[in-house]
Structure formats: C-alpha cells, structure tokens
Amino acid sequence: MSRAIDAAHAPRVRQQLAQHRAALQHMEDVLARMPEVGAELAEHASEAARLDGLDKMARALLDLRQQTQAREGALLRVQEQIATGNGEDVPRTYEQDVRARSDAYEARTARQKYAKDTAYVEFRARIWEVQHDGAMPPLTDMIPAEPGDEADDDELVVGGTVQQFRCPLTALLLEDPVVSSACGHAFSRAAIYTYLQERRVETRHVPCPAAGCPERVSERLLHDAPELARRVERYQRQLARREAQRREAHVATVLE
Template structure:
C-alpha cells in the first residue's frame, strides 16, 4: 500500500509543475497582450497630434467652383443694376470735377502757344507764317479736346441733377453714356465760330498774333478772322463782336513801360513791381486800384508776378525799337 501512495504523490507533483509552467506561459502572454494594447493607443495619439499640426500648417482649400451652391456666390453676369442712392450723388460731382481738372491741365500751355505764335508772327516771313498756322491748329485741337472733357463733365452733372430731383436712376451707366453722346454731338455740330470765337483763350491767342503783325492797331472783331460757315447767322455775330482793344504796356502808376509786371487777380490791371509795392506799403491793407476808372479794391497779396506779360513787354519794346530804326532810315534816305 505504501508504494502506491508514493507513486500518486510523485504524479501529483509533476502535474503541479506542468500547471505552473502553463500558468507561467499564460502570465507572459497576458503581459505581452497588455503591453501591446498599451502601445497601440499611444501610437494613435501621436498620429492624431501630427495630423492636427499638419492641418494647421496647410491652408484651407478654397472652393473656386462657379457652380458651387454656396449662398455667398453671386452671378455677376445676371446681377441687375442697383439704383443710385442720394448719398452717392456726391461721387458723381467728384467725377465731374475730375474731368474739369483735366481740362485745366490742357489749358496750361495756351499762354506759351500765344507767346510762340506772336514771336513767329513778328518775323514776318513765309516760313514763320506756316508755323503760326500750325500752332493755331494745335490751339484749336486742344480746345476740341477740352470740349470732349466738358461733355463728360456735363453728362455726370445731368445724371446727378436727375437723382437729386428724385428720379430713380437704376441704369446709371446707360444714362451717363447717352448724355455724353448727346453732348458730343451738340459740340461737333457747332460751326468754327461757335466753337472758338467765344473762347477767351483763343481770342487772346489771336490778339497776340494780330499785335505782332499790326503793332499799335486795335484788333478787329474775332469773327472777321474766322470765315462764315453754314449755320452762322448775324445775331450770333453780334454776340461775338470781340476785338477792338489794344494791349497797353504802360504802368498806370509810372506811365512808363511795365518793368517786372505784377497783375491784380481782382481786376486784371498790371503794374510795375516796384511801383505797386511803393503804393501799397501795407501788404494786408485794402486799397483802391490805381488804374484810372477802376472802382475795385485789392491787397498787395492779390498781385501776382506776370512772367508772360513781361515777355510781351520785351517783344513790344523790340517792335518799337525796330519801327524807330526804320523811321530813322527813311529820314536819312529822304
């Protein structure tokens, strides 16, 4: 009986060792599983963080699809014109003013045109006459360009007036274009006299030429220098009787030729610089104009240096000297 018992105990012991080994294997496997399960979430978290950083660094995609259903998409081609609002009328006034400023830029060389034409006319030869006619052409083309600018400015002003009067302007662009076309057609249909005879700049231009060609003789009305065309009538000629005035180059104070002339911006009379400064000793004081028959008053600050007039005075002085030389030569011959 004893050996049998001993045999059962040994068998049991071996079974226990086997169970322990199996358990040990199971424990190791469980730990591996746990380690693997812990590693997987960590990896995912790292990937997620990298993904977030990449998304922040990369710009968001822009939907440029014109067929997009976005509420902010606007069909520009079929978008209707919007009526002008009353508070937008000031913008039209500003645009019209821009056209007027451009016109003033075109006017800047007019005095130079007149001075050059007068100097050439003073030469009295065929080549000089051709040059004078060429400058006259430039002068008229410049005035025509100003006419175009005035047409645009007038169109903007008319659209603005309609808006201020309460008229709804839903198609401002069309209204503006139509008004410009009407104004341009009106200007182009004018005769040469109607375009230029009332332009002060052109009258002054022709006066400078006349003065050089006919010193001391008043210029006749400008209409006599512009041929009559179909569309001109006598009533308009009466309104265009501009002429008959000679330029006086004497200072109203000293009664001698102007020297370093200054011209009043108030009345237009010119004086020698030293003479007007001596007469108006207090620059800020208001004084009556020294020119005979002028009732206007101005300050010394209202007188501006007139370089253009200074050039004309020199040309006038040269003509006087040349006439005197010719007169002396005739007396010697006689």
C-alpha cells in the same frame, strides 16, 4: 434688380469723373500757355507755318475739351440717376447723352465754336498784339462765315483789348511791373512803391493812381507780373524793329 445693377456702376462713374476732371485741368493748363507761345512765334516772320500749325492745335484742343466736357456732363447725369434710383440701362443712357452733346457741338460752325471762347480769343489777341497796332477786332471778322452763321450776325462779339505797357505814374514803359489784384492795373515797381510811401503819410487809404480807377492800392495787393514783363520786352523789340524799318525807308527815299 435694375436699381441694384445701376448702383453697381456708381464707383466706376466716380472714377471716370475724376479722370475727366484731371484731363480738363491739364487742357486748361496747356491752353493757358499757348498765348505766350503764339506771341513768341509771331515775332518771327519765318515761323508763319508753325504759327498756323499752332492755331490748328489750339482749335483741336478746344474740340477735345468740349468732348471731355460732354462726357463729364453725361456722367454727372448718370450719377444723379443712380442716386435717385431713376436710372435704367446706365451704359446706354450714358452713350446716348454723349452722342447728343457731341452731335450738337459738331453741328456748330467754326465761328460758333471758337469766336466767343475766352481761351481762344486770348490766344489770337496775343498774336495780334505782336503783329498789329490797336485792339484785335472780333474774331467773327477774322473767321470765314459758314452757312448757319447768319443767325449770329446781331450778337455782340467782343474783340481783344489793348494792353497798356506804360506806367500810369511815369508814363514810361513798365519796368519790373507789378499788378494790383484789386483792379488789374500795372505799375513800374519802383514808381508805385514810392507813390505808396509818399501818400501813406497823408492817408491810410491810398487811391489807385490809374486815371478814373475807384479802387485802392496797397503793397499787400501788388503782385509780380513776369508774363507782363515778357510782353513789355517783346513790345520794346517791336518798337525797335519799326524804328529800324522807318529809318531804312527814310534812307531809301533820300538815296532815290
């Protein structure tokens, strides 16, 4: 009888799993858009408060994602128990599993929750890219330490990477950039297509022109990069602002 009762939960479990997976996909879509929103706000000093609010929203979304993943994991366990006939008191087992997973997450510090999360690292790195030069340091250097973080001090935490906005072929800022799916290197569209046409006469296998890259490149592997194009435009504005500030400082010095 117990097995029959537990088996009756199977359709409901499948339905909830589908709902949780749809919710997780929606969260991932929102998280994927947040770096661009953060970069746009970071361009304007007057948006500091909204940028801080966006950071809190990102963390809250990561927390919600974890809660949803905890329920998904508990449902998968229940589904396996029902299938093997080992399940007893399915609702109670499910709630206990969810509670254990959630409690374990809540016991973590902010560094442990967010510093190694790839979506959060990308979000913070894109903001750093606008506000600073060079690669972003590890988030463990930017998130205040809490009791319990000492155990992670010896772990390697990677910071942000520096996006190259110059074309390897022209050494100029990217224009209408395209990216190779083979290696991830970006090129100005006109430059890379000219390079391919010229080299194809010599060999069928055209090496990637980025220094040290062992991959090959072809028209088939090149894809539009509208997000990168926006980042290049933002970087150009950043350079223009810095140049204007440098000139203002120079004029002020001369006037003194």
